[in-house]
Amino acid sequence: MIQRIQSIYILIAEVLIATLLGIKLADLSANGELLEFFAKGILKGEEVVFNGLPILIFIGIITVLHVIILFMYKKRMLQIRLLVFTIILLLGLFGMFFYFAYAGFEGAKVAFKVPVAFPIVAVILDWLAIRAIGKDEALIRSLNRLR
Numbered sequence: 001m002i003q004r005i006q007s008i009y010i011l012i013a014e015v016l017i018a019t020l021l022g023i024k025l026a027d028l029s030a031n032g033e034l035l036e037f038f039a040k041g042i043l044k045g046e047e048v049v050f051n052g053l054p055i056l057i058f059i060g061i062i063t064v065l066h067v068i069i070l071f072m073y074k075k076r077m078l079q080i081r082l083l084v085f086t087i088i089l090l091l092g093l094f095g096m097f098f099y100f101a102y103a104g105f106e107g108a109k110v111a112f113k114v115p116v117a118f119p120i121v122a123v124i125l126d127w128l129a130i131r132a133i134g135k136d137e138a139l140i141r142s143l144n145r146l147r
Helices: 005-019 053-070 076-103 114-146
Strands: 025-030 032-039 039-042 045-049 109-112
Touching: 005 053, 005 114, 032 114, 039 053, 053 076, 076 114
Parallel strands: none
Antiparallel strands: 025 032, 025 109, 032 039, 039 045
16 A cells, blocks of 8 residues: 555645644735644634634645545545545635635735645645556456456
């Protein structure tokens, strides 16, 4: 299972998305106040100004899907379908970051941090995993033809 390159891609994508739970995503400056954007919401000190439950749910679903996909190495076509679904969820998560940063505050200045790009990196890794799984499937089908 882990010796396949697509498993490494999926594992790295899973770790990147799971790290979003504890890392600061952005700093916001609105109405002269400094706010911090985490996955659990937008915080002013310890006070939650904007709840981030949808982002937490998306991150949780994506992480669980990556774990499930990692252990479905015998069902390659289902693995590919779930990876495509995960890519769609990752793009939605990326869009939610921008929505949460700009929607709640009028004229806010946002300084995004590097972890905001993790969903895009995970999309690329998932796409690479899909390509590798497709190559495995083609190899298996060609070997079955020879028998």
